[in-house]
Amino acid sequence: MTRSILEALDRYAEQSPEALALDDVTYRELRAASLRVAAKFRDAGVRAGDRIAIYAENRPGFVYAYLGGLRAGAIVVPVNVLYRTADLEHVLEDAEPTVVCVSEQSAPFAAELPGRRLVQLADAELWARDGAIAALADPPPPQADDVAILIYTSGTTGRSKGAELSHRNLGAIADQLVEAWRWTGDDTLLLTLPLFHVHGLGAGLNGTIVAGARALLRERFDAASVVAELDAGNATMFFGVPTMYVRILEQAGPSVRFEHVRLFVSGSAALPATVHEEFARRFGISILERYGSTEFGFALSNRYDGPRHAGTVGFPLPQVEIRLADPDGNDVAAGEAGEILVHGPNVSRGYWRNDDASQDAFVNDAQGRRWYRSGDLATFDPERGYIINGRLKELVISGGFNVYPIEVETELLRIPGITAAALVGQPDAARGEIPVAFIETNADYDEEATLATLRERLASFKVPKALYRVETLPRNAMGKVEKTRLRAALTEKSTRA
Numbered sequence: 225m226t227r228s229i230l231e232a233l234d235r236y237a238e239q240s241p242e243a244l245a246l247d248d249v250t251y252r253e254l255r256a257a258s259l260r261v262a263a264k265f266r267d268a269g270v271r272a273g274d275r276i277a278i279y280a281e282n283r284p285g286f287v288y289a290y291l292g293g294l295r296a297g298a299i300v301v302p303v304n305v306l307y308r309t310a311d312l313e314h315v316l317e318d319a320e321p322t323v324v325c326v327s328e329q330s331a332p333f334a335a336e337l338p339g340r341r342l343v344q345l346a347d348a349e350l351w352a353r354d355g356a357i358a359a360l361a362d363p364p365p366p367q368a369d370d371v372a373i374l375i376y377t378s379g380t381t382g383r384s385k386g387a388e389l390s391h392r393n394l395g396a397i398a399d400q401l402v403e404a405w406r407w408t409g410d411d412t413l414l415l416t417l418p419l420f421h422v423h424g425l426g427a428g429l430n431g432t433i434v435a436g437a438r439a440l441l442r443e444r445f446d447a448a449s450v451v452a453e454l455d456a457g458n459a460t461m462f463f464g465v466p467t468m469y470v471r472i473l474e475q476a477g478p479s480v481r482f483e484h485v486r487l488f489v490s491g492s493a494a495l496p497a498t499v500h501e502e503f504a505r506r507f508g509i510s511i512l513e514r515y516g517s518t519e520f521g522f523a524l525s526n527r528y529d530g531p532r533h534a535g536t537v538g539f540p541l542p543q544v545e546i547r548l549a550d551p552d553g554n555d556v557a558a559g560e561a562g563e564i565l566v567h568g569p570n571v572s573r574g575y576w577r578n579d580d581a582s583q584d585a586f587v588n589d590a591q592g593r594r595w596y597r598s599g600d601l602a603t604f605d606p607e608r609g610y611i612i613n614g615r616l617k618e619l620v621i622s623g624g625f626n627v628y629p630i631e632v633e634t635e636l637l638r639i640p641g642i643t644a645a646a647l648v649g650q651p652d653a654a655r656g657e658i659p660v661a662f663i664e665t666n667a668d669y670d671e672e673a674t675l676a677t678l679r680e681r682l683a684s685f686k687v688p689k690a691l692y693r694v695e696t697l698p699r700n701a702m703g704k705v706e707k708t709r710l711r712a713a714l715t716e717k718s719t720r721a
């Protein structure tokens with residue numbers, strides 16, 4: 225059991241000091257970098273429990289600032305680098321960091337204020353290499369239950385909240401993935417996911433360190449270079465969000481085989497079954513889909529050895545317990561849809577300075593065990609595992625019938641000419657809501673044929689009553705469709721009508 229990411233880093237720095245950890249940086253060098261940067265943070269007045277925000281793209285300095293911040297006993301706050309003005313101010317006002325680490329690109333958007341110092345990641349990169357470490361006092365290691373990071377939720381339903389993840393939570397999140405996905409020191413992960421998100425940081429970087437493996441850190445996802453690097457055998461693992469897999473399929477030429485990659489993982493949004501199937505057909509590779517969230521890292525994963533079924537997220541990770549609950553908190557009957565509740569050593573204890581939100585999202589059971597209410601709906605199939613039906617708040621209830629968006633989106637994506645789809649509820653006087661779909665299409669699209677096919681495949685109440693073609697669906701930094709913006713567009717349509 226890994227009690228903290230630093231503990232794992234120290235262990236490999238001792239056991240295999242010359243093994244590569246991050247690009248060409250060894251475990252010995254990475255540990256030294258964390259000590260040197262911690263010393264600089266402490267010189268700058270950072271004390272245990274102070275916050276250090278990192279508002280930047282993926283680069284080595286991000287990793288040094290993160291590990292140095294943890295080593296200094298600070299709480300690290302990764303901030304979405306796409307945030308500007310209102311979102312950025314909200315996070316910085318809420319977390320009150322003493323130091324904000326920035327890149328040349330992000331610096332102009334973050335202001336230096338009394339009590340808040342800006343540090344350039346380029347400087348952190350210099351500090352990481354500079355000076356003897358023997359002279360540095362090793363700060364007392366943080367306790368396993370101290371908060372290690374605050375990750376702000378994507379804020380799809382209101383103001384974003386800082387989920388507190390302790391050192392123990394981070395260790396447990398990484399341990400589970402290392403065990404479930406057979407991650408070892410022989411692996412190299414091509415890491416293009418943003419480090420400000422739990423997928424890039426909690427799975428990608430922390431998993432690498434806990435496995436004693438290597439990560440190749442890239443500033444952003446670029447489909448052409450990812451295909452070239454993976455096909456050249458530079459990495460054994462790749463983690464992505466569904467839109468990345470769509471781009472990889474578009475980009476990969478007929479000679480591409482990916483034969484050195486032993487594991488492709490998808491998560492953060494539903495992987496369309498069509499993408500899973502096409503990947504299998506073209507490369508003979510079954511993408512492993514998993515389910516996770518900022519508040520607990522990861523909870524469900526298809527089995528490494530077992531069949532990886534399209535449209536399912538598999539079974540609980542080691543040490544994770546899952547329940548499917550009705551609105552009163554009782555377990556639903558077998559086969560019924562319910563809200564996913566998560567319990568385990570990976571689960572956050574609550575939101576930073578927000579007791580009301582914590583009380584809404586976390587519940588204690590009769591044994592005093594804490595469960596996170598995910599707000600996601602799922603059903604369980606004993607053979608195939610859990611099937612995510614979408615967000616509870618995005619469920620469309622039409623004339624009293626439940627329409628699960630993912631089910632309809634999956635069917636839409638099977639239709640030639642539709643390249644992306646999002647189903648939302650449009651207010652309707654007679655039925656409360658009616659399902660309508662926003663779609664991205666190409667030249668093969670034919671609306672009449674689409675509707676005819678949908679009527680054959682879906683119960684009539686699930687068939688979208690309107691298909692709105694858009695150039696591109698609004699997506700957040702993780703490629704997730706922002707349905708609140710689609711619903712706002714519908715309200716605008718109806719007020720203009």
Ligand code: AMP
Pocket residue numbers: 377378422490491492493494495513514515516517518519537598599600612614615702
């Ligand atoms: P975030 O906190 O940004 O990681 O978002 C977490 C949310 O992403 C979850 O609550 C789900 O709604 C969604 N999500 C994550 N993984 C999946 C998946 N494999 N399939 C469907 N939705 C997912």
